Amino acid sequence: MFDNNEHTVVLLSDVDAEIDRLLMSSPPQVAEAARYHFSAGGARVRAQLGLGAATALKLSPKVAMACALAPELLHNASLIHDDLQDGDEVRRDTPAVWSRYGKDVAISTGDLLISAAYVAIANHPNPAAALGAVHHAVTVTIDGQTQDCRTDCPTPERWATIAALKSGPLIALPICLALIAAKVEGQDTAIRAGNALAVAYQTLDDIEDRDSDLANGSTNICLSLEAVGNAPVFAKNIACDRAYAALLTARKHANALPSNAGASLVTLANLLESKLKDIDHAT
Amino acid sequence: MFDNNEHTVVLLSDVDAEIDRLLMSSPPQVAEAARYHFSAGGARVRAQLGLGAATALKLSPKVAMACALAPELLHNASLIHDDLQDGDEVRRDTPAVWSRYGKDVAISTGDLLISAAYVAIANHPNPAAALGAVHHAVTVTIDGQTQDCRTDCPTPERWATIAALKSGPLIALPICLALIAAKVEGQDTAIRAGNALAVAYQTLDDIEDRDSDLANGSTNICLSLEAVGNAPVFAKNIACDRAYAALLTARKHANALPSNAGASLVTLANLLESKLKDIDHAT
Numbered sequence A, B: 001m002f003d004n005n006e007h008t009v010v011l012l013s014d015v016d017a018e019i020d021r022l023l024m025s026s027p028p029q030v031a032e033a034a035r036y037h038f039s040a041g042g043a044r045v046r047a048q049l050g051l052g053a054a055t056a057l058k059l060s061p062k063v064a065m066a067c068a069l070a071p072e073l074l075h076n077a078s079l080i081h082d083d084l085q086d087g088d089e090v091r092r093d094t095p096a097v098w099s100r101y102g103k104d105v106a107i108s109t110g111d112l113l114i115s116a117a118y119v120a121i122a123n124h125p126n127p128a129a130a131l132g133a134v135h136h137a138v139t140v141t142i143d144g145q146t147q148d149c150r151t152d153c154p155t156p157e158r159w160a161t162i163a164a165l166k167s168g169p170l171i172a173l174p175i176c177l178a179l180i181a182a183k184v185e186g187q188d189t190a191i192r193a194g195n196a197l198a199v200a201y202q203t204l205d206d207i208e209d210r211d212s213d214l215a216n217g218s219t220n221i222c223l224s225l226e227a228v229g230n231a232p233v234f235a236k237n238i239a240c241d242r243a244y245a246a247l248l249t250a251r252k253h254a255n256a257l258p259s260n261a262g263a264s265l266v267t268l269a270n271l272l273e274s275k276l277k278d279i280d281h282a283t
Helices: A003-007 A012-024 A028-039 A045-056 A061-086 A097-101 A103-123 A127-149 A156-182 A187-216 A221-227 A232-255 A263-281 B003-007 B012-024 B028-039 B045-056 B061-086 B097-101 B103-123 B127-149 B156-182 B187-216 B221-227 B232-256 B263-281
Strands: none
Touching (some): A012 A028, A012 A045, A012 A061, A028 A061, A028 B127, A045 A061, A045 A156, A061 A097, A061 A156, A061 B103, A097 A103, A127 B103, A127 B127, A156 A221, A156 A232, A187 A221, A187 A232, A221 A232, A232 A263, B012 B028, B012 B045, B028 B061, B045 B263, B061 B097, B061 B127, B103 B127, B127 B156, B156 B232, B156 B263, B187 B232, B187 B263, B221 B232
């Protein structure tokens, strides 16, 4: 997805190989469930962000791997646990881990991936600061997920807050880990970019899932905008416009990061904008 | 419970205060559930083991806290997730977290405590090795829990393997973290002591819970011994004798650790033996 990967010595396939290696020393049933989850797809966006930032900041391959691997593993742990918490039976067009392997295996698989994410930090040059950044990201993600589970139809503003809490920290984390390793400032800026990207990404998802979310009683920005008096077609337009604005915000913060460390965030923003335009212009 | 705490500058109450501090920056609902869980009791055995080993090895208060805190947080995370996985509604005579706060909050609370355990490692002098030891302990614990969930009535030998896998690693972990910090050998020995203590501890628990485990269909060493042809009274006697033997094994390994690092394990073995005698002599 990102062109900048070809300039780094660590490739996305190396990250997948490292995940495989981690799973080889894991309990068989949990490793099988994790492999099943990863093999169902996923663009490894957070790993790509980490590799991109590491390349821009000229970090070593070992450190680049740490920046890519920890957020990617945490993201997938959160998907496995979220699907169980939300009762979502399908992920990436196949049964979710809990639906395929049972709830107990899904809990253990998510636990293992959280633990593995922290082991990846062993290769970070500033483990103490990196551990703090990872825990902060986990804490805020859990906050967002907990609020999401307990909210039926939030106001549009509250929807955006929850989307940023739930998905922003793990988008920003790969950049934050690379910044810490390079000893340069910008973590707050990266987090603001991550939050804006999270809102844009979740809006795209919600526009596509509006009908199924209505049927399932899930939160959705279109339904939140409809609930405050907008007709469905206008709700979609407003959602699109807010997502465009979020992408502008994301690019502004990403471009403000030192040493081009936010280039991969800009690439992600461009990709999301292209998808948004397709959806916006679809009837 | 352990006398040796009075010789260290870090007290068990300091560990509880540090847990409180960690929860202050946590999402409110999750922090409330975690506080509820911790306030219901628990002897903080793993924290005490860490403080004891740190005192014996003359580690600094900051490192002692890391050795105590990480295993204690992981243990409690495992209790919260295990109760949900096993469908156990009661823990320490009060409703289990999932039963009181819901399954989604229980999953998030366990996740938060796993993450917080790793942050505690930030103060360890060899974070890379410590992270590896923590992840190894988590991996084996998950293996034990997964096997336990999937086993109805194991043979007595398999029961012991699962008990060691499930509870041994987090008993040994505080000692292992202290040994790594002091740059002395003995991790394998500590793990063997931990495994033996786990078998003794679980046997005690099973003898007390034999009737309720029979009713609930839970695994239990007494039921496993009965299933291979022993009358209940003989099954209890065999279980007691195996627990005494496990405690001898635990003491042997604990005493083999350098610099008296296993003293707190011996104290735990003595405590368990005293409880075992009470049960053994009860009609």
